[in-house]
Amino acid sequence: MNDMTTAELVRLDQIDDYDTSFSARSWRNDDWTKTLAVTLKRTGKLDPVLLWRDPDSPEGKLLIVDGHYRIAAYRSLKRAEAVAQIVQGSREQVLLQAAHSHLRGKLPLSAREQANFTWKLVREVGRSISKAELVKLTGMGTTTISRMRARWTELLQKAQDDGEDEPDITGDWHRDMKDKPVGEPDALKDEERTKAVQELARAVRNLTDRRKHKVLAQDGSIVLEAMSVALGDETVRALHDFAFSSDEELLTDWKAIEVAHTGPEMPF
Structure with a gap:
């Protein structure tokens, strides 16, 4: 879509990990970072990360257009450099390049x-x-x-x-x-929302930890059945739509679910 340099080694200290201008992710998937780190350690390579330098900040660090997880994998293995390609173009052009990459990414x-x-x-x-x-x-x-x-x-x-x-x-x-x-009430800011999601995710993982609930080792499907009972069929369908729907019009309004749901409250 845009001109890019050939793949080259770029020092990680030249890359801004914290800028998420071109990222589409709502939260971090640590398991995917670990999977990429295993691949990197075993094969010695990952697909090139796409980077861009803002023309308005020529002395600034390179921004990640596509590849936050790959950079995290490099860092987790204490690597000093990453294989990358530098994207050329305006911010708008690079944003479109990011969209192109996201649609074809290995992690949907x-x-x-x-x-x-x-x-x-x-x-x-x-x-x-x-x-x-x-x-x-x-x-x-x-x-x-x-x-x-x-x-x-x-x-x-x-x-x-x-x-x-x-x-x-x-x-x-x-x-x-x-x-x-x-x-x-005003909507949560992005940082507040991410923190709330992570806290609730930890609570759910704690409830489904096989080390703490031995019965799960005997029958893992108990987790799915228990969630269905606790949340109700409508909420389960909404969770499915949230994860897999291709159109936001199919996503159910959580507040409507909350009003309709009359089951037991979750312990968090």
């Missing part, structure tokens, strides 16, 4: 991650590429992208009418697709 995006990155493209790239090109780049449906474009136009107009420089958004399409109801 969740439906929500896919929708959120598409929403980011709609906001930052605008109409410089066609709807058909966005569909091809992201894998999202034409109807969804049309809704995103219409929503962004609406939010820009609202911000202008209110005398604001930029629309007040979260970056999460599922939350930004409609106005916040009067009286509803």
